[in-house]
Amino acid sequence: MQKRIAIRTVLVLSLLASAACAVDGSEIAAPVLKWQQCGCYSSWCETGWYSSPAVADLDSDGDMEIVASAYAVVALDGETGDLLWRAKSGHDRSEDPDSVDNVGRTWPGVVIADVDNDGAIEIVTAHGRGYVSVYNNEGYFEPGWPQHPVANEFRSLAVSDLDGDGNMEIACGLARGDDTNVWVFEHNGSIRQGWPRLADGDEGSAWGPYNDNIGAGDIDGDGLPELIVPSDTTTICAYKADGTHIGTNEMYHDHPGHDMDYWGEVPAYIDLEYETRGWGPCYTEFTARANFANGPANVVDVNCDGVNEIVVIGDVHDCHTSPYTDLYNTPYILNSDRSRFNADGFDWTTPPIEAGAPIIQDYAVIENAQPNPVTVDLNGDGRIEILYPSYDGRMHAFWLDKTEHGNWPYSVYCASEGFYRFATEPVVADLDNDGNAEVIFGSWVQKETERTGKLHILDYNGNVIHEMDLPPAKSGDWNGVLAAPTLADIDGDSDLELVLNTAHSGVVAYDLPGTAGARVLWGTGRGSYYRNGPSMINSAVSQKGDLDCDGSVTSADVLIALKIAVSGGYNSAADMDENGYVNVLDARTILQLAAEG
Structure with missing residues (x-):
């Protein structure tokens, strides 16, 4: 007994010592504006949309470059922001950018990946009017590119090696009212066999994905990623690499008139009873049901048990009204068979309800909020939290207990300001490496206000650390940033910088002093430069006791176990x-395992 008490004392003291060390010197320094209006023209800037910039050493000279796109694709010097090259969208550097026009805007984030497995970086972009481009590291088209299969805008772009052959496939989602809504290209520009989907004769429903919605990840344990495609309907489609539909739990089978064998056939009602039978009483009474037009999917192991789940944000509406009344954005957590997550005492068979009504949904007044989910462990307990901005003017953060802790949700909209304000998808990093993450995001404001958005840094409990105005518009009557920021060391000083593709002041960068030891958990839009909604946590748990999912059992896992024990979780x-x-x-x-290994 005395030995047990001694061990317990050592463990608790270790936890307390860790906490004490974390407090010492953990003040987060204020961001410092590094440069602004980069990539702009002499008197104006292209309007930046929801496209998150990418950072890479394009020419392997040891210095970082930034690739961003509002309409044209630009490469900038990381240290100075100087323009290195510009290519109009749908064109490359072989054409004088002053002699051609952009084919359209850029909605999804810029992809950086070795698409063809040749050891060199490629740049992938998708644009209005149905263009998809793959550039080499110098801004010239790779063979087989660009592709232009349709005339409407591609708003979704994600890359992944779907078949494990070493080459990346490129998935694009079409913002058009049509059930054929997703194309998959091979690295050489050819359309992959089995695509696009939905195809003639397919079961299920799909419509336009009107945001960067496509997620990719291994949901069935075969080691290869599947594609998850939410769209402008009440169902979510899930596909294998060849376009084959993924099946559902038997609870959805054998219902007369509603035999839901595949993901794309299951309607997302709030009430699970309505969902399992395939219909709800929309014609006779209030009925809450979700639509996924703007709700991206993430594939992530939310409870660190070695099995991936799917997190997607639904726009819940009352389907009894005409037109439907939007009620709130809320997260769903789904299993690989489309059933709802319920494990470790966390029951998501009913998602969180009444999360916040929209304050406005008129893009003529203010550009729409996009509820991109961010799935990270904010407080180091080995479990995932779900963050997303919403049309209620707030940044939300749900724990697995389906509640928002601390000061969450955090409102960027303040009625007393006299104008509307929305938040971007956040990035997340433990800037001072104290075990608790900071949440960093931007905001934008209502049109015709001559006002600008802000840069926001919050702690893991939703408390403000820093807030500051972004630069004013170089052109236009409002400013801010719609796209998720990107965290990277762009100047080689070991500290992180924050890069933003703003609405009307070009690409902007801030220094983040004292962040050389930071842990980046979600560093750019959609989680990585593949833009496919991953978690930065390794979902392959090597053994029991690996609570932070890093592949080994260490003292960090001991502290997580103690936190769980103290909290009663x-x-x-x-x-x-x-x-x-x-x-x-x-x-x-767990301490013994850590000592052994």
């Missing part, structure tokens, strides 16, 4: 003796 990966709860004995076992 539960995580099956921490329940070492499998007695149904987590206590200090489980933490001791």
